[in-house]
Amino acid sequence: MAKRRNHIAKAALxxxxxxxxxxxxxxxxxxxxxxxxxxxxNTLLAGDRVCVDKLCYGIRLPQTFSLLPFIDTLPCTAIPxxxxxxxxxxxxxxxxxxxxxxxxxxxxxxxxxxPISKKPTAxxxxxxxxxxxxxxxxxxxxxxxxxxxxxxxxTDAYQVADSVLxxxxxxxxxxxxxxxxxxxxxxxxxxxINRYDYDKIKELxxxxxxxxxxxLPQDNYRIELPPYGKPASVTPDNAxxxxxxxxxxxxxxxxxxxxxxxxxxxxxxxxxFSQPYYWVVGDNRTTTIDSRYFGALPHSHxxxxxxxxxxxxxPHKEGGNFWRGNRFMLTVTP
Numbered sequence: 001m002a003k004r005r006n007h008i009a010k011a012a013l014x015x016x017x018x019x020x021x022x023x024x025x026x027x028x029x030x031x032x033x034x035x036x037x038x039x040x041x042n043t044l045l046a047g048d049r050v051c052v053d054k055l056c057y058g059i060r061l062p063q064t065f066s067l068l069p070f071i072d073t074l075p076c077t078a079i080p081x082x083x084x085x086x087x088x089x090x091x092x093x094x095x096x097x098x099x100x101x102x103x104x105x106x107x108x109x110x111x112x113x114x115p116i117s118k119k120p121t122a123x124x125x126x127x128x129x130x131x132x133x134x135x136x137x138x139x140x141x142x143x144x145x146x147x148x149x150x151x152x153x154x155t156d157a158y159q160v161a162d163s164v165l166x167x168x169x170x171x172x173x174x175x176x177x178x179x180x181x182x183x184x185x186x187x188x189x190x191x192x193i194n195r196y197d198y199d200k201i202k203e204l205x206x207x208x209x210x211x212x213x214x215x216l217p218q219d220n221y222r223i224e225l226p227p228y229g230k231p232a233s234v235t236p237d238n239a240x241x242x243x244x245x246x247x248x249x250x251x252x253x254x255x256x257x258x259x260x261x262x263x264x265x266x267x268x269x270x271x272x273f274s275q276p277y278y279w280v281v282g283d284n285r286t287t288t289i290d291s292r293y294f295g296a297l298p299h300s301h302x303x304x305x306x307x308x309x310x311x312x313x314x315p316h317k318e319g320g321n322f323w324r325g326n327r328f329m330l331t332v333t334p
Contacts, residue, residue, distance in 0.1 A: 029054055031303070032310060033105050039123050040103065041284045042153040042194060048312045048327065050123075052105045054304035058095040063087040063115035072118055080118075087115040090300045097228075097276050097299070100143070101334030102126045103306040104280060109248070109294050116301055123306060124290045125151075125334075128279030131227040138215050152196035155284045157219075159212045160189040168211065171204040172197075190214070194283075218292045225277055225296060231270040234261050241296065242271065249298045250274055275299040306332050 031054060037046035044050065054060070064082040071081050098104055104126050107119040127141065127148075128134045135142040141150055160168060160182070168191070175197065183190045191211065193201075198211075205211070224238035226245065234242055236259035243256040250273065254263045261268040277296040282288030291297060308331045312324035 033121065033123065033306070035123060037315065038284045039282050039288055040125070041155070042196075043103070043125075043151060043283045044123070044306070044309070044332070045312060045314075045324070045327070047314050047324070049310045050105075050306045050332065051308050051310050052304040053307050056096060056305045057092075057098060057299070057302045059093040060117070060300075060303075061091045061093065063090060063117065082115070082118070086113060090116065092300070095275075095299065097129065098126045098278055098302060098305070099334075100126060100129050100132075103332055103334065104278075105303045105306055106280070106297060107301045107303060108289075109297065109301055111248075117303075119301075121303065122289070124280035124282045124288065126278050126280050128223065128225050128291075130225055130229075130273075130276045130278075132223075132225045132279070134221075134223045134225070134279055136222075137220055139213060139219070150195075151283055152199075153194045153283050155192050155194045156198070157214050157216050158191040158193065158198070159214045160191045162189065164211075165189065167205065168201070171201045175200040175204055192284075221292065223279055223296075225279060226271070226273045228273055228276040231272050234269055234271060236260075244295050245273070245277060245298075246271065248295075249277075249300070278302075308332055 031052050033050050033052050035044045035046060035048040035050060039046075064084060064087060066082045073079060074081050102125070103123065105121060105123045107116050108122050110119050112119065128143065132143055133145075139156055141148045165182070172193075183192065202211075222237070223241060224235070226232040226238070226242060232238075232242070239259045239261055240256060243254055243261055246252050246254050246261075252263065254261045254268055256262075261271075276299040278299070279291045280297050281290045281292065308329060309327045310329065312327035312330075313322050314324055
């Protein structure tokens with residue numbers, strides 16, 4: 001009986017140590033993330049389970065301590081499984097900047113006063129780093145005055161007339177084997193498709209079938225990200241963005257009057273930002289919620305960089321099978 005108790009005690013100790021080690025690795029080093037639909041298609045697919053390197057941008061220290069590992073709420077309740085519920089100060093060891101082109105996993109910047117790590121998780125491509133001027137217009141990306149090549153998997157919007165929809169559907173079925181994603185904007189049919197697939201269907205469409213690219217309102221913008229490590233000059237072009245960043249993330253209060261910033265009645269002409277800020281956009285840009293909606297992403301919200309696909313399970317059967325064997329341990333490149 002004593003030997004049995006001793007074995008049970010050893011097994012329990014091994015289990016506790018294993019959970020502690022797993023919790024430390026998950027918190028500080030590496031974690032898996034399941035890609036949701038319509039985030040990075042077709043660079044990443046819905047159902048991909050990716051490996052996220054959490055060390056590459058610096059070790060983010062916890063703002064709270066988990067009472068139970070791997071869960072955010074106590075079972076069958078809405079009670080937080082961590083303490084304290086109000087976040088501790090944000091700190092990161094050996095901060096390293098994200099690079100342009102990185103596919104980053106991050107916490108969505110909501111306005112809730114909860115620990116950053118407990119906010120919803122998303123994945124996007126970093127297209128702007130501190131000091132960049134980003135112009136996106138008519139489907140073309142320009143950074144610091146230079147036109148930038150984009151992934152062929154970036155989803156664009158195209159206008160389609162009612163009369164050509166049947167022909168278009170047949171061409172899509174032949175070219176890519178699936179139904180198109182078509183929405184209605186007012187009285188206009190909008191086709192969402194990536195540039196790679198668009199080039200494929202163009203060869204199958206007769207000249208009488210016109211599919212015109214259009215620019216959605218959220219895809220016309222000019223952004224000046226603040227530099228990091230040196231004073232940022234406030235100009236009429238960046239004052240509105242700087243005001244949003246300072247009020248939301250810098251723990252300062254400024255007001256925007258016209259194209260100028262004021263703090264305590266005095267005009268702010270320069271500002272030293274406490275952390276880097278990025279511009280992140282999903283490859284599926286027609287439906288993704290990203291920097292076009294929530295603004296610049298602070299470094300504090302970065303979780304890590306997507307390194308590879310561990311495995312992939314399709315939400316629906318593809319060719320009679322859920323498993324995507326060709327994506328097993330697939331390296332993710334910028």
